[in-house]
Amino acid sequence: MNPELMGRRFELQEPYLVGREHVREFARAVFATNPIHTDLAAARAAGYADLVAPPTFTAVLQDRGLQLLLADPMVTFELKNIVHGDQKYEYARPVLAGDQLTTELEVTKVVARGRVNMIQATTVIRDINGETVVTSLATLVIGGEE
Template sequence: MADPSYIGTKSAPVTVPVEAGQLKFFAKATGETNPVYTDEASAKAAGYNALPAPPTFAFSLNLARPDPFATYTSLGLDLGRILHAEQAFEYGVPICAGDTITITETLVDIFEKRGGALAFYVFEGIATNQRGEIAMKTRNTLAYRQG
């Protein structure tokens, strides 16, 4: 049975430097072909001060935590029963090579479906840069098979 008393649980913040090599690798791994994400001259011509991060990149920075799944296990969740259900992004200022991004996630909702067979955990994350500007907000929903 999902425990709604966990709503409001926050992850420890993680701060990660953004490097050009990471951005190029992420662009390639996700099939991004726009040269603005892999070529410094193209990025500058497009008005960026350095290579910008491809869409969804900030979410991958969350994996830089010493234990990227600690929030889930602290809720008593068995990682083998978790499925990624939904992801949404709201973009703020661009993330660029040379930035330092800090990410924190908060559990904002828990609900059940299918007579309690599935519990859904909804997390909202905020990624800010070294100037305190919001670079991205995320909403991540996990489906958890109970029982």
């Protein structure tokens, strides 16, 4: 495990446009049955401007940041050797269809312990105005030999 990964930042080059069909498809995939995820009238009746993405929807963006990390030449491990050790989300507001979101992943902790290592990655997702929508903290456990 390369300790120089600590502090590395990875930012998506373009904002991600959250589409209604993206929200609906994700809701179906994770069995989110609340109609605010699939029915525009229900979302608006609940006080939202558009469909509300399920809470774990931002994993899609977090994964894109992780893919940038894995493509970094300093990374010497493979996706097949990673398992999630922990995942936390802190929402400032819900993600809505129509949002344009930017994503930045930062490696905030690197722990090397022989054949089992850990990386903590903080992902900040902001709207087009730069306001934080959600901050995600993930601990990745990396096994196997490098």
